[in-house]
Structure formats: structure tokens, C-alpha cells
Amino acid sequence: MVVRTDFPFRVVEHEDMGIVLPDGTRLSARVWMPEDAPANPVPAVLEYIPYRKRDGTLPRDEMMHPWFAGHGYAAVRVDMRGNGDSQGLMDDEYSPQEMADALAVIDWLSRQPWCSGSVGMMGKSWGGFNCLQAAFNQPPALKAVVSVCATTDRFADDIHFKGGCLLGENFGWGAVMLSFSSRPPDPALRPDWREDWLRRLEAEPWLAPRWAAHQARDAYWAHGSVCEDWSRNTVPAMIWGGWADNYMNTVAALVEGAPAPVKGVVGPWVHQYPHTAVPGPQVGFLQIALRWWDRWLKGVPNGAEADPAYRAYVLHSEPPDASAKARAGHWVAEAVWPSPRVVPQVWHLAAAAPGVSHPRTPVGYLQTDESPDGFFVEVATLQHLGLAAGEFFPMGLNAEMPGDQAGDDALSVCFDGPELMAPLQLLGAAELTLRLSSDRPLGFVVARLCDVAPDGSSVRIAHGMLNLCHRDGMATPAPLVQGQPVAVTVRLDQMGYRLAPGHRLRLALSNSYWPFVWPSPQAGVLTVTAGRLVLPVHPGADRSEWTPPPAEHAAPWQHLVLRPGQSRRFVEQDLITGTRALVVEEDGGDVENLTHGLCSGETMTERWEIAPDDPLSARAVHVWEQRLSRGDWRIRTRAEATMTGTATHLRMQARLTAWEADRQIFLREWDEEVPRHFV
Template sequence: MKIVTELPHPVVENPDVGIVLADGCRLSARVWMPADAAAHPVPAVLEYIPYRKRDGTLARDEIMHPYVAGHGYACVRVDMRGNGDSDGLMSDEYSEQELADACEVIAWLAAQPWCSGSVGMMGKSWGGFNCLQTAFLQPPALKAVISVYSTTDRFESDIHFKGGCLLGENIGWGAVMLSYSSRPADPALRDDWREQWLERLEAEPFLAPRWASHQSYDAYWKHGSVREDYARMQMPVLSFGGWADNYMNTVGHLVANVPAPVQGIVGPWVHQYPHQAVPGPTVGFLQLAIRWWDRWLKGIENGAESDPAMRAYMLHSAPPDASAPHREGHWLAESTWPSDRTYTRQMALSFDGMLDGDGGLLELPISTPQHLGLDAGEFFPMGLNAEMPGDQRHDDAMSLCFDTRQAETPVELLGAAVLKLRLVSDKPRGFIVARLCDVAPDGSSVRIAHGMLNLCHRDSRETPAPVPVGEEIAVELVLDQMAYRLAPGHRLRLALSNSYWPFLWPSPEPVTLILQDGMLELPVHEESGPEWQPPPAEGAAPWKHRVLREGSAARRVERDLISGRWSLIVEDDGGERENLTHGLVSGETLREVWSIHPDDPLSARAEIFWEQRLSRGDWSVMTRCTTLMTGDADGLRMQAELTAYEGDSLILARSFDETVPRDFI
């Protein structure tokens, strides 16, 4: 990434602007703007998230927001209610209170003397979610949004459920938020930091059980899901996604359904902003953002509205690499979505294991070991710590697989594959997982896309029903969207399983499915070459800091030869870093152990530990969060302990213990 130090406008910064809401709650904002904004008002761009501007997102904030401000915008990074340096308490993600606060902040920004009255909203992940949700509410001053790695459907495409299956990340994210939101404000900004911290700690919710208890697409998930009424999305949206991230489907959903001007860009990336993300190539996200803001916040006729509807990076065949720094490929520019340059190729599943074979009655069992899935990777990988999918051949060997013949010429795929199956189940609850893989001549296997379906949701997400035991059912499973070029000599593989640990929480008992027949519908794209050249990645100067202690990371799979359990162990010590601007020292440590016995789904166990550390001079605080999830045939038990220390003194200890009934999982 190129560092740009000379910008069109000199920038001034205020680290703590108070935005006082109607109920008296003060939100803390960090604001960058052109030095002459008071005399020449500019549009405001809001990023509104719970991840702490003072230390949590500071490294990325310093690269992004001064750069955009230097091009004529007031960039406003707000800590949400109950987080960072802001007042109040946070009760849940994407709550009515959160979105009402966002609308009030937007109105406040539009009324400031340095603001032209036009406001844009942007963000990644949580911030990408709530900018779409706020746009859905249509606050008058909000004119456009940029949403990065987000969702239109909170039940189908977030970290709780996928295809009606409970994600392992549900407990993972519950642990994250219990840890993240337990930290206090910076005493350098708030004299009442301790009083506020104790209030926050006493009220901190453990949200994983609440999320897991809503096992159908009910009113809880419909709130904040803009797919409920795409017609309400009346402002321009620029949406970004990454093929290595599990929010890739949102981009196509927005482009295909929102009536306002919408454009999508999907690259090879993990869950990071596209100017810093791996795998490369990165792109000039900030220049693209400014082009979007110039058009919709300043009214500059720069032709942004005529850019392609969808720009997608088509990945080329490559060896499996869970820490890939770069992926070869080329950029497509599609004027319509779904692309009018694709056609559907139907490929029957055959008894001899052929994909695109003769079809016919199969009567093949699917009953996979519970530890299948250890190479699935994270729901949203963040970097190069082996978080992306690894070589799939080990999971393939335990799955029911169907392969094509070796490709004689390149095969391009663009869009979402659809799998239609007829199955018979011996249990009333279970799921099916499909992985589409690229198998090289050496036998290595790269996951192109995957999809999953809770069979209780086969007919309805809103009213799931038990699977009729011993009766044939028809199911349709939509895999994730993809852009992929299969190399000559390679084969496509469809791998089917009914376990996927720890990506999915297992069924309450071993299930055997009998596959009667199946058809895969592939979106085949016409052969293409490079069609778009994105601007190179740029950013402002990085934050000034000193590394006091280097961090370390490990990710390994272990098998206990005595118990027979398999474990995925994740360790990430962030070290300690000192901010040389205001002196705050921060660090965090994570350890996860996901273990299971191949023969026993009720042996599934998730143990997660987080530690957060803040200090400056003689002042120091620390919080520790331990989380445990287990289950039996009737319920899922989620336990957590939160402890907080000031110096060496324990000042609070709280325990959580809740069991969620297994209705349809």
C-alpha cells in the first residue's frame, strides 16, 4: 500500500467530540476534517461501531479517515453506546436503540456548521451491517452508504446460523463481544471512567444463548434484515465482499434487488478492508470510496453511477494454502447481475461417483465422522494465521464425493451453484453440507464454495419441522457465490457430508442419510480476460506506536490417542503496543479449543479464553473472559465467566450459565 502524506486539504483532528443524544447519553466521536471546513462546509462520513476508536480500530482508522478527510470530507468515527469512550450500555447487536442512535447522530452531523448537510455512512462487518440497516430507516440527511462485508439477512448470512444450521462462530462471537465490551473508557478522556466501567461490567450481557435460542427466521432476525423490504433502500449503495469471507453473497443480493443505484465489488479477500486485505491483490478502496462520495454527497458528475454493476475477481486454480498472501486471477466487469454471460449447466450425480454422469437411482449413504471439517477455516478469516480453508482432501476422503472428468479447457464459474437432492433420513434432525472443490492432478483439493442446509428448514425457514424418518424428502441447497476458473487437467468435485466441525454445531445424534438422486446446477461463464484495472491501494500515514512485546500465533489440529478426541486449537497473543500519540498501551490474548470424538456428536466442546489489557504509567486494567459450550440431546449449555482487575486487585467476577433447548438443531 502506498502511503500518501500530501493531501489536497490539510486535516485537523479532534480525538473526543461529544455527541449528546436526546436521552442525555454522550457518544464519543473522533473527527478528522479539512482545516477550513468551518468556512467551507463539507459532507460528513460516519463510521459507527463498538470496536473502540481509542485502541481497537485505531490502526486502520489512522490510514483511512485522514486520507478521506484530506479529500474534502469530515470523517467521524463514533463509539457506539456502551463501548469505548461512550456512555450507556449495549443490550444486543443491531438493536432498535443502536439504529435510533445512528439516526440521531446523522441528524446531529448534518446540523453542524462545518457540515454541508449531506451525510454518508460506511463500515466493515458490524459497521457494514448497521449502515445498511440505517439506510433502511431513511434518515433525511443520509444520502449514500458504503457497506463492506455485511448482510441483508441476519438469520441466513451472519455468524449465528447458515442454512438454518447453528454456526460454531455463534459461541465464538458471544465470547468476543463479552470480552471486547468489558473494557473501560480511557481515563485520559473521562474522569468518571471507573464508575462507568463498573456499571458497564455489571450490565454486560452474554449474548450467545440469546442468539442460539432463535432457531427459525422469526421477528428477532427480521429486524435489521433489509431483505424484508428491498424497496425501502432508496439511497445509493456501494457494497464490497471477499471470496475468502463468508459475507460474499450480500453483494449480489444487493445488486440484484435494491432499486437505488447499487454497485458491487468482490475480491479475493479475507475480512479486512480491501486496501489492506489478503490474499492480494489489494485495491484502492479509499479512491473508490471517494469517487462514490464525490458523486452522491457532493453531486459531482464523475460518472460513478455508470460504473459496472458488479466487478468480481475471478480466482484461478492454485494449490491449497490456508495462509495465501496472494491469489492469481483477473477482474470481471459485469453490467448485469446475475451475469447475462452465464448459463446453467446441469450435472447429474451418478452411482459410480461421476459428476455429470448418467444419473439414476443412487441409494448411497451419507454418515460422516463428527470431526470432518477441521480444514474448513474460519467463518471470517482475518489474516494469514491459517484461517482460510486448507487442503480439502482429508475431509473429501470422509465424504461422499462425485467428480467430473479432467477439464480439457478452462472452465469459468460465476454465481451460485444450486444442488437438488432427494434424501431419506433415519433421524428427525440433521443437516447436509455440500462443498464444491477444485481437485488438481496431484490429488490436492481447494474449496471453491460451500453450502449447508438444516433439513428441518427444507420447506420453510419461518416454520421448520422435523424430518419425516424413513420418508423421501426433496431439498434444494444454494451454495455460496463464486468466481472461479478451473484449470485444464483439473476436476470439479462435489463433496457431501452431514458433519462439519467446528464450522457447524453437530446434530444431537449420529444421522444416516440415504441419497436417492441429485442434480447440480452450475453457473458457467463464458471465457474471459481482464476487464477492469482497479486503482492501487493507498492510505494515510500509519499510527505512531512502539512494540513493547511481540505477539505470536498458532493453529494446530491434535488427536488424543487415548481418548480418540480430535481438537482444533487456536492461539493468538497480540503482544503489547504503546500508542506514541497518547501513551495508551494495549494488548490481548486468545485461546480456543474445539474438540470432538468422531463417533459422538454430544462430545462436542468449545472452550474459549480472552484476555484484554490496557495501561498507561501506573494505571492498568485487565479483563478475562472464559466461555464453554457443550450439549446433550435436549439442550445446548453455554457458560461464561467474566473477571475484571484494576492493577492486581480483582474488582468484579460474574458467571453466566444458560441452557438453550434444541428445537430444530
């Protein structure tokens, strides 16, 4: 990693530039720009998110935005309405108000004397979503976007539902936002900070029940899903993803679907910007983004539009590691996507012959020939299967990525392929078709592709899931008719992976996946009588087809660690009741910003517990604490959230408490139930 302190342009910073919206609300922007921009206007690059530029994203902002400014751009980091140092109240994620504000900000930027009139928009996660959404709305000044870890479909491929299955992260993210949005503006910038803070606390939404109530792909999810009308995706877009993140599908979807010039890159990374993310190798994301901005915001004829459509890092077989710092692999570059180099290969599910056993194959095999006899297998997995699944969007090295799958495999119904005599390289999405019936009206199936080494260790390559109520479409769910056979297709996540000779490809099936997926109300039995797996086989390459520039960034922020943090992640088993629990403890410590003196810190605990034989025992408890101080000023907030379920409803409770110094000044509680129609 190279730290750059010398740039072609001398940079000046504005720590609190006011952007007044049409309704009079003032948003706070932190802006870096070339010193001579007022005399020689430059394009603006906007990042617009709710995560607080004064403390929340400041460490990454200072490594990234001054770098762009030093290369001839006005880098603009805006706190969204109701967050950080901006006025107003926030009501939901990706709301019509949020997008109206974004379009107003883009227009405002384009009319500033230091701006050339051209605006780009970039972001990761929330910012990656809303820059694609802004491009979908086609504001005249928006000339290009760079989106990292985002989605084109808010229902099918986000933190709320996946394949129609209700994700545990729907509740988890609701708890996160309850905590994140509870913090006040900085008194150094907002004399009215206290009044504004109390208004925020009173208006704070508890979003997890709202999201969980929309159990079909309705108008709520269609809003903000840019796949609703691909023809509107005309703004040039560069889209990034990571195999260790669960937004890897967006890259292929946007490259394939959008008519605009689109370039996609998928690396080995978690849910972070690619110049700092693990597992390595990191790449020169800032240089590659600059090339994109130069082409579309400045009109520099650098050939960026002729770059390969899809560049992907193909992971190589390695032992499982939930905290991998780096992954072996190589880059492939596809001129178009879908690639003509990827050839579908069909493997059939087949049961083991009577009396034949294999230590790696509890049930059956994957084979290229279809068995004339068919097979019959029941999938009725224990509720705690999935404890090695990892986070939906892992952020770093604290065992957040998928670990050894051997334990979950042992609880699953597995089909193993033959021992490989040559490498098997996969690039794209596998598709699994099953013929099955269910003894319950509600249920789901999870499919995992794994790389099984000779020692029995198992690495998850990709997974996919389908809520069986959504077998005929995400917008038209219907309960299953008990005992009636149906054909269902599960599309697994995109992948780039090369299995080594001597390894086996495994397909693991389950109808539980805790805590990644919230369990069905009853422990059902799926009877599978036929199956076919279509693999995207890539010919491979003798060497990398792309050499990205090395990672670099601007100087990191100046800070003092007041109290170091620590992390713990472990699985508990109650030897009396059999209950299993995944416990996550993240103490971020406390730090002081040496530039403006604000001290900040946060602490989080999660507990996900379930009994192996009782889906209604599922219980999630999350507690978040936020701390801010400077001198004699000190505030603290605590968000506590609990989720449980009955046979007919999901129950989500929350409590938000705020203290000023040592005096409690706010307390609010929620207790909401959501009917279980399809989950």
C-alpha cells in the same frame, strides 16, 4: 501500497467530539476534517461501531479517515453507546436503540456548521451491517453508503446460522463480545471512567445463548435484515465482499434486490478492508469510495452511477494455501446482475458402476447425462470432518482460510466430474437438489465444491449447507419424518473461480462439519437417491475487464511494540480416545500508542474438540484477556466461555473477571441452557 501524506486539504483532528443524544447520553467521536470546514462546510462520512476508536480500530482508522478528510470530507468515527469512550450501556447487536442512536447521530452531523448537510455512512462487518440498516430507515440527510463484509439477511447469512445450521461462530462471537465490551473508557478522556466501567460490567450481556435460542427466522432476525423490504433500499450503496470471507453473498443480493443505484465488488479478500486485505491483490478502495462520495454527497458528475453493476475477481486454480498472501486471477465486469453471460449448466449425480473404482471418486460421478438407473448412497460422516474448513471470517494469514480439503474429502461422500479438457469458469451461486431421507428427526447436509488437481490436492471453491428442518423455509422449520423421502435444495455460496485443464470438479457431501457447524444431537444417516447440480458457467475472458487503482492509505499510527505477539494453530489427536481438537492461540502482544500513551494488548485461546463417533462430545472452550495501562493505571479483564450439548439442550457457560492493578474488582458467572428444537 502507497502511503499518502500530501492531500488537497490540510487536516485538523478532534480526538473527543461529544455528540449528545436525545436521552442525554454522550457519544464520543473522533473527527478529522479540512481545516477550513467551518468556513466552507463539507459532507460528513460516519463510521459507527463498538470496537473502540482509542485503541481497537485505531490502526486502521488512522490509515483511512484522515485520507478522506484530506480529500474534502469530515470523517467521523463514533464509539457506539456503552463502548470505548461513549456513555451508556449496550444490550445487543443491531438493537433498536443502536439504530435510534445512529439516526440521531446522522441528524446531528447534518446540522453542524462545518457540515454541508449531506452525510455518508460506511463500515466493515458490524459497521457494514448498520450502515445498510440506517439506509433502510431512510434518514433525510443520509445520501449514500459504502458497506464492506455485511449481510442483508441476519438469519440466513450471518455468524449465527447458515442455511438454518447453528454455526460454531455463534458461540465464538458471543465470547468475543463478552471480552470486547468488558473494557473501560480511557481515563484521559473520561474522569468518570471507573464508575462507568463498573456499570458496564454489571450490565454485560452473555449473548450466545440468546442468539442460539432463535432457531427459526423469526421477528428477532427480521429486525435489521434489509431484505425484509427491498423497496426501502433507496439510498445509493456501494457493497464490497471477499471470496475468503463468508459474507460474499451480500454483494450479489443487494445489487440484484435493491432499487437504489448499487455497485458491487468482490475480490479475493478475507474479512478486512480491500486496500489492506489478504490475499492480494489489494485495490484502491479509498479512491473508489471517494468517487462514490463525490458523486452522491457532492453531486460531482463523475459517472459513478454508470460503473458496472458487479465486478468480481475470478480466482484461478492454484495449490491450496490456508495462509495465501495473494491469489492468481482476473477481474470481470458485469453491466447488470444477474448477468446474461452466466449460463446454467446441469450436472447429475451418478453412482460408480459395480466393480469400477477411481482413486479420486469414493462413491460416484458428476455427469451431464442423467443416469436412467438412479443411485443409492448413504451419507454418515465422522464428526471431526471439517477441520480444514477455516474460519467463518478469517482476518489474516494465520492459517485462517480453508486449507487442503483432501483430508475432509476422504471422509466425505464425493462425486467427481471428468478431467477438464478446457478451463471451466464459474461466476454466481451453484444450486444442488437432492432427494433424500433421514433416520433421525434432526440433521443437516453440507455440500462443498472443490477443485481437485492431478496430484489429489483439493481447493474449496464454495460451500453451502441446509438444516433439513428448514427444507420448506427458514421461518417454518419442522423435524424430519424418519425414513420419509424429501426433495431439498441447497444453494451454495457465490463464487468466482476458473478451474484449469487437467483438474476435476468435485462435489463433497457430509452431514457433519466441525467446528464450522455445531453437530446434530445424534449421528444420523442420510440416504440419497437422486441429485442434480446446477452450475453458473461464465464464458471467461482473455484479460481482465477492470483495472482498479492501486491501494493507498494515509500514514500509519505511531506506536511502540512493548511485547511482540505470536500465533499458533494446530490439530490434536488423542491416540487413546480418538478425540480430535482444533486449537487456536493468538497472542496479540502489547503496544504503546506514542500519541496519547495508552498501552493495550490482548490474548486469546480457542479449543474445539470432538470424538469422531459421538456428536454429544462436542466441546468448545474460549478464553480472552484484555489489557490496558498508562503509567500507574492498569486494568485487565478475562472472559472464559464453554459450550457443550446434550440430546435435548445446548449449554453455554461463561465467566467474566476484572482486575484493577492486581486487585480483583469484579466477577460474574453465567450458566444457561437452550432447548434444541431444530438443531
